[in-house]
Amino acid sequence: MTFQREKQDVSANQLLQALVDGDTIQLNQCTVTGVLDINRLFDPTEKFQTEKLSLKQTEDCKTLVLSQSIVFDKCVFEENVVFACPWLEPESSAVEFEADVVFNSSIFKGQARFRNTIFFGGAGFDGCRFEGVTTFKNVVFTKDAKFRTATFAGYTLFGGATFKDSARFTNTHFVKGVNFSQAKFIGQIDFSGVYSSTRAVPIYDSISFSRRRYGDDESFWRFVKQSAQEAGYYQLAGECFYNERCARLWQKLKGTAYDTLSPAKKLMRTISSIRLLPELIFGRLLFGYGERPARVLAASALIILFCAFIFSQPAALIHRDGVTETSFLQGLYFSTITFTTLGYGDLYPAKDNFYRTVAMLEAVAGGCLMALFVVCLAKRFSRG
Numbered sequence: 001m002t003f004q005r006e007k008q009d010v011s012a013n014q015l016l017q018a019l020v021d022g023d024t025i026q027l028n029q030c031t032v033t034g035v036l037d038i039n040r041l042f043d044p045t046e047k048f049q050t051e052k053l054s055l056k057q058t059e060d061c062k063t064l065v066l067s068q069s070i071v072f073d074k075c076v077f078e079e080n081v082v083f084a085c086p087w088l089e090p091e092s093s094a095v096e097f098e099a100d101v102v103f104n105s106s107i108f109k110g111q112a113r114f115r116n117t118i119f120f121g122g123a124g125f126d127g128c129r130f131e132g133v134t135t136f137k138n139v140v141f142t143k144d145a146k147f148r149t150a151t152f153a154g155y156t157l158f159g160g161a162t163f164k165d166s167a168r169f170t171n172t173h174f175v176k177g178v179n180f181s182q183a184k185f186i187g188q189i190d191f192s193g194v195y196s197s198t199r200a201v202p203i204y205d206s207i208s209f210s211r212r213r214y215g216d217d218e219s220f221w222r223f224v225k226q227s228a229q230e231a232g233y234y235q236l237a238g239e240c241f242y243n244e245r246c247a248r249l250w251q252k253l254k255g256t257a258y259d260t261l262s263p264a265k266k267l268m269r270t271i272s273s274i275r276l277l278p279e280l281i282f283g284r285l286l287f288g289y290g291e292r293p294a295r296v297l298a299a300s301a302l303i304i305l306f307c308a309f310i311f312s313q314p315a316a317l318i319h320r321d322g323v324t325e326t327s328f329l330q331g332l333y334f335s336t337i338t339f340t341t342l343g344y345g346d347l348y349p350a351k352d353n354f355y356r357t358v359a360m361l362e363a364v365a366g367g368c369l370m371a372l373f374v375v376c377l378a379k380r381f382s383r384g
Contacts, residue, residue, distance in 0.1 A: 005030050012036040012079070013048075020053050025070040032075060035110075037082040038064055038095060062093050069099040069121075075106045084115035084135070097121060103128055111154075114139055125150055136161050147172050158183050159203075169194050174202070181205040191219035199231040214258065215251030218244055238380060242291040249284060252276055286372070293376035300369045304339050307362045308332035316355050317347050339366035 003018035004026040012034030018025060020041060040046050041053065041064070056063040085093040095114075100121035111132040118140045126148045135157040145163055148170040156178040164186045171193035177200030188211065196202070202224050209217040225240035253273045261269065288295050311317055312331030334347045338359050349355035 002026060009033055016041060017048055019066055019068075019070075020048060020050055022052055022054070022068050024068045025072070027072050027075050029074045030072075030076075032072075032077045033079070035079040035082070036077060037080060038084075039082060039086055039093065042093070056096075061091060063096055064093070065096045065098065067098040069101075070097070071100075071102045072106050073102065073104055075103075077106065077108050077110065077112075080110035080113070080132070081108055082111070082113045083117055084113040090115065094118070097123075100124070108132065108134070111135075118142070119145070122146070130154060130156070133157075141165065141167070144168070151175065152178065155179075163187060163189070166190075173197065174200065176200055177202065179203040180207050182207065184208050184210070185216070185220075186210045189216050189220060191223045194219070194223040196227050196230075199227065201227045201231050201233060201236065212247070213250055214254050215247040215249070218247035218251060221247060235380075238291045242289050245289045246284060249276065249279060287376070290376050290379040293373055293380065296369055296373045296376060300339065300366070300373070303362060303365055303369070304332070304335050307338070307358060308335040310358055311335055311349070311355070315350055316352075318350055320346055320348070335362065338362050340370070341367055 001021070001023045002025075003015070003023040006028045007030065009031045010027060010033070012032060015025070015032065015036055016038070019038075041048055041050060042062070054065040054067065056065060083095045085091065094116040096118045098120045100123075101119060102122075102124035104124050105127035107129045109131050112130050112134045115135050115137045116139070117136075120142045122144045123141055124144075124146045126146050127150060128147075129151045131153045133154045133156075134152055137157045138160040139158075140162045141164060143165045145166070146168045148168050149172065150169075151173045153175045155176045156174055159179045159181040160183065161180075162184045166188045167185055168190050170190050172191075174194070174196045175198055177196060177198070179202070181203050182205065185208070189209070204220075204224065209220075211217075221240045221244035225237050225244060228234070228237035228240060253276060255269050258266065258269070283289060286295055286299055308328060308331040310331070311334050312326055312328040314326050316326060317330065317334055330347075334349075337343055337347075339362050341363050349359045
């Protein structure tokens with residue numbers, strides 16, 4: 001059967017009974033009154049007919065299985081909406097939606113709680129407004145999860161959530177912040193245009209992206225970077241900028257629709273990506289996009305020591321008064337003043353072309369790396 005209403009007031013009791021009976025839910029522009037809490041079905045003081053209740057029972061947890069399609073289009077929920085366990089017993093119950101669940105353009109005036117829920121079908125929350133605390137903690141989205149243009153006016157929890165397919169948060173507004181700690185994004189993601197109007201920085205400890213090598217995480221890091229900049233956390237913004245640029249580089253290397261290409265086209269795209277080697281070597285690995293000055297210092301030290309070993313060879317250096325005795329300390333001294341382009345003039349490389357070539361290359365490398373180091377420091381300490 002189908003529980004269908006349009007532009008009417010519907011009580012939470014009616015909806016709960018329809019869910020238990022397995023009725024398909026289709027509500028359009030309706031107002032849902034009362035607390036829509038699945039835990040009420042397990043309360044002996046409530047008068048629900050639960051003979052058709054589909055339940056999986058284990059020793060510690062009971063799982064309510066809802067196999068019907070559920071559509072709430074442009075509805076208003078005046079009280080809390082709870083498809084989760086009670087706050088005080090966080091692991092005592094769960095809900096499984098076996099078909100598509102759609103709440104598009106609905107308004108949740110109270111709390112919206114979906115903790116431990118499993119969406120086996122699509123989950124549609126496009127255009128929704130959540131005015132209270134919202135939690136999708138430990139939720140599993142098996143198929144598409146859509147939160148495009150949604151507004152989360154209260155604090156939002158996505159901690160531990162797993163997105164096995166695409167996760168769309170395009171133009172979503174997190175007013176008071178969001179927690180993505182330990183969230184797993186296995187499919188494609190889109191955080192384009194996501195923002196926070198209260199300078200609340202998202203929490204993302206131990207977050208993981210399975211498609212990191214495709215650069216799918218670029219829009220997420222841009223969202224966190226902009227939030228951190230507005231809140232004045234410039235070091236965090238710099239770290240997110242680095243992650244964003246790394247993701248962008250992977251996008252350039254892979255290109256669009258890489259998974260759908262034939263092996264021959266993948267090979268051709270890999271060959272064409274050779275043009276990105278300068279950015280990979282200098283921009284990311286060496287320069288760290290301006291966020292890794294320690295890498296520049298480490299590279300400089302390695303070059304100085306390597307050249308010092310070369311210049312410590314017999315007859316590698318000549319003193320202005322004649323051939324000098326060779327030692328590693330002497331080679332290190334000459335290598336350092338060459339790298340820094342200081343050049344006292346007391347030592348110079350032997351007339352052998354090899355040593356002169358090494359000296360020229362080291363001087364060029366020194367000038368470039370010192371400039372990079374200055375740029376890194378200026379970028380890191382002049383933000384804001």
